[in-house]
Amino acid sequence: MQTLTPVSxxxxxxxxxxxxxxxxxxxxxxxxxxxxxxxxDLRFGIVNVQTLHTTxxxxxxxxxxxxxxxxxxxxxxxxxxxxxxxxxxxQARTVNxxxxxxxxxxxxxxxxxxxxxxxxxxxxGRLLLGRWQRVFLVELDGPRERDLSVIVFGETGR
Amino acid sequence: MQTLTPVSxxxxxxxxxxxxxxxxxxxxxxxxxxxxxxxxDLRFGIVNVQTLHTTxxxxxxxxxxxxxxxxxxxxxxxxxxxxxxxxxxxQARTVNxxxxxxxxxxxxxxxxxxxxxxxxxxxxGRLLLGRWQRVFLVELDGPRERDLSVIVFGETGR
Amino acid sequence: MQTLTPVSxxxxxxxxxxxxxxxxxxxxxxxxxxxxxxxxDLRFGIVNVQTLHTTxxxxxxxxxxxxxxxxxxxxxxxxxxxxxxxxxxxQARTVNxxxxxxxxxxxxxxxxxxxxxxxxxxxxGRLLLGRWQRVFLVELDGPRERDLSVIVFGETGR
Numbered sequence: 001m002q003t004l005t006p007v008s009x010x011x012x013x014x015x016x017x018x019x020x021x022x023x024x025x026x027x028x029x030x031x032x033x034x035x036x037x038x039x040x041d042l043r044f045g046i047v048n049v050q051t052l053h054t055t056x057x058x059x060x061x062x063x064x065x066x067x068x069x070x071x072x073x074x075x076x077x078x079x080x081x082x083x084x085x086x087x088x089x090x091q092a093r094t095v096n097x098x099x100x101x102x103x104x105x106x107x108x109x110x111x112x113x114x115x116x117x118x119x120x121x122x123x124x125g126r127l128l129l130g131r132w133q134r135v136f137l138v139e140l141d142g143p144r145e146r147d148l149s150v151i152v153f154g155e156t157g158r
Numbered sequence: 159m160q161t162l163t164p165v166s167x168x169x170x171x172x173x174x175x176x177x178x179x180x181x182x183x184x185x186x187x188x189x190x191x192x193x194x195x196x197x198x199d200l201r202f203g204i205v206n207v208q209t210l211h212t213t214x215x216x217x218x219x220x221x222x223x224x225x226x227x228x229x230x231x232x233x234x235x236x237x238x239x240x241x242x243x244x245x246x247x248x249q250a251r252t253v254n255x256x257x258x259x260x261x262x263x264x265x266x267x268x269x270x271x272x273x274x275x276x277x278x279x280x281x282x283g284r285l286l287l288g289r290w291q292r293v294f295l296v297e298l299d300g301p302r303e304r305d306l307s308v309i310v311f312g313e314t315g316r
Numbered sequence: 317m318q319t320l321t322p323v324s325x326x327x328x329x330x331x332x333x334x335x336x337x338x339x340x341x342x343x344x345x346x347x348x349x350x351x352x353x354x355x356x357d358l359r360f361g362i363v364n365v366q367t368l369h370t371t372x373x374x375x376x377x378x379x380x381x382x383x384x385x386x387x388x389x390x391x392x393x394x395x396x397x398x399x400x401x402x403x404x405x406x407q408a409r410t411v412n413x414x415x416x417x418x419x420x421x422x423x424x425x426x427x428x429x430x431x432x433x434x435x436x437x438x439x440x441g442r443l444l445l446g447r448w449q450r451v452f453l454v455e456l457d458g459p460r461e462r463d464l465s466v467i468v469f470g471e472t473g474r
Binding site: 243269 | 361362375376377379380382385390394429430431435436437445447448
């Protein structure tokens, strides 16, 4: 364990915009997050990555293309795209109905089982990630325009 | 990206008490959380919402009543209420046995797949949530008395 | 709600090393985390516990041995160990291939449905946990050597 007197507070907030191109898609955010930590000169603290949508998620896992297809198969097993969802019954539904509403109950159900935000540690000026850990935005109802909020919070080296 | 010199630190901690009335229930906490951020005059930082129970969860998703019934169906598919759980075998169990113990293995299993806490960003004095994002306490073994802890942490505008 | 002027900032970062001994294993971290908060003399703030691996997770649930076998059964139902995963097809795979690669697609899929980090509140010098809440590292592809990062962040009582 290591205790240091804080030098000066540091906080940055940024929005990352992503245009997704597929129905289900994994967008690797890791390089962008590492750059944010470096640009902020954050020495110690946290990075909180939050999606601003209800049919997306933030996950941390390995970036191996075949594994990402396994994840898609898991989503399909847990909440089938062709399943029946009350949320998609436009005869019955009266709340939050918008024009051109997509049938996306399956995407909300998939998002329910994944985190909407992930809080990661920063120490020694580096976003702490294990050898295989990569941070992804998961698109579950694309293609769409998506926004994430990232907060970098802690002590600077300046 | 935006960097500002901190004005003054701000932190509030509060407990939210909820009396749930149904076996499975979604309690929308969003208005209360937004009020907490406003009352604290938090300009920049995080809000960490944590349940204090093992058969509840904190989720972020759309508040559309039919969708919430889809979520219940998903819980039932993933961990059926009528399934067999070792945790409910009172002949075999010796640990953490209390009087009037409910058979709630299914509720623990459902909670396992949902977050016990959610960390959300605050910027410009506002809890950052997308258009459809609402924060819920999910009751998985009600009715019960439940407590949540909320920490509001960052810089004030005062 | 309670507002106090900060006394002095406090932050500690530590790595916890765990040698797991079983394929699936739940390692209770709660006592160690409580000690970290006490040693840091953290009065108010957060503890962020993050795994550094992609086939592990951090969960909060009850420490009852039979319940942990229910969790194993749930993992097996959601992502069977004997299932077929593209990630394990070494004829097809070209990315991140290492010597002695284990077939562990099921473990990645299980990890996908569990949190890689958990952010918990500290108030009054105490890690806030409900009566039955315990924090676990979940090993999903053991036995292995595993590392966690813990950040303790907030105000000290000193």
